[in-house]
Structures are given as C-alpha cells and as structure tokens.
Amino acid sequence: MSPNAKPTCNFIFFLLFFTVSFAVSDQKLTAYNAVRRYNLPPGILPKGVVDYELNIKTGDFEVHFNDTCEFTIQSYQLKYKSTISGVISPGHVKNLKGVSVKVLLFWVNIAEVFIDGADLDFSVGIASASFPAADFEESPQCGCGFDCNGLLFSS
Numbered sequence: 001m002s003p004n005a006k007p008t009c010n011f012i013f014f015l016l017f018f019t020v021s022f023a024v025s026d027q028k029l030t031a032y033n034a035v036r037r038y039n040l041p042p043g044i045l046p047k048g049v050v051d052y053e054l055n056i057k058t059g060d061f062e063v064h065f066n067d068t069c070e071f072t073i074q075s076y077q078l079k080y081k082s083t084i085s086g087v088i089s090p091g092h093v094k095n096l097k098g099v100s101v102k103v104l105l106f107w108v109n110i111a112e113v114f115i116d117g118a119d120l121d122f123s124v125g126i127a128s129a130s131f132p133a134a135d136f137e138e139s140p141q142c143g144c145g146f147d148c149n150g151l152l153f154s155s
C-alpha cells in the first residue's frame with residue numbers, strides 16, 4: 001500500500017505549491033480585500049476603486065478612483081477625492097487625506113478611522129462619529145451610499 005501512496009502525496013504537494021506560488025506572484029489583492037487583511041471592513045472604501053498602492057512595511061497607501069465620490073450615511077454627508085492616502089495598520093487608518101465630512105457648512109477632513117469594539121469610529125480630530133462596523137461589510141456607492149435600492153423604487 002504505502003509505496004503507491006507516496007508519489008500521489010508528492011504530486012498533491014506539488015500541485016499545492018504551484019497553486020500557492022501562482023496566486024502570490026500573479027494576483028494583487030483587490031483594495032477591498034487588502035483592507036480586510038487589516039481587520040477593517042471593506043466598506044470604508046466606496047465602490048469604484050481603480051487601483052491602489054500599499055507599502056506593506058510602513059502601511060502607507062494611496063487609493064485611486066476615477067472621480068470624486070459623494071454620498072450620505074445616516075445624516076453624515078461624506079466626500080472622497082479621486083485619490084485618497086493614509087497609513088494603515090491593523091484596525092486603524094491614520095493620517096488620512098482626501099476624505100471629508102460636511103459639518104454645518106464646512107467640509108472637515110476625516111483624519112482617522114479605527115475599530116473600537118464592534119464600532120467603526122471616524123475621527124476629525126476634536127470630534128468623532130461611530131457606526132456599527134458590521135454596516136460597512138458592503139461598500140457604499142457614490143451618489144446613493146447604502147440606500148441605493150430605495151432610490152430605484154422611489155423614482
């Protein structure tokens with residue numbers, strides 16, 4: 001029995017090895033999956049990412065969209081520039097640039113996003129707003145945010 005089993009085993013290992021190295025060398029994670037790797041919900045990025053760069057040593061990143069993007073989550077009006085940047089680490093984005101929230105009449109830069117228990121906190125420095133992190137499992141869509149189905153039926 002065992003003399004026959006060994007070559008089969010080697011063949012399976014070969015296949016596994018080949019598959020894994022192919023996946024590593026040839027496929028870049030989507031930006032959304034890269035965010036997930038850092039224990040952050042992918043919905044911190046709206047739909048429509050074109051490309052991104054990430055330095056896995058320092059966590060410095062840049063994400064590119066085709067255009068700016070605006071939507072409302074609950075009562076917060078958010079705006080993403082066509083390029084956003086920051087520094088990502090597990091559960092945390094800091095030095096964020098290019099994402100802002102409208103406070104009264106002014107657009108204020110959101111400097112930090114981080115996981116706080118089951119919540120996702122968006123901080124503008126002196127103030128922050130938290131949302132259930134689970135609400136960000138899906139990416140919001142430019143224009144209608146998380147409420148796109150409602151929009152379809154209301155028009």
Ligand SMILES: *[C@@H]1O[C@H](CO)[C@@H](O)[C@H](O)[C@H]1NC(C)=O
Pocket residue numbers: 048049050066
């Ligand atoms: C960005 O724009 C290019 C050129 O107009 C288009 O081909 C591509 O599908 C767009 N990408 C996204 C994610 O909208």
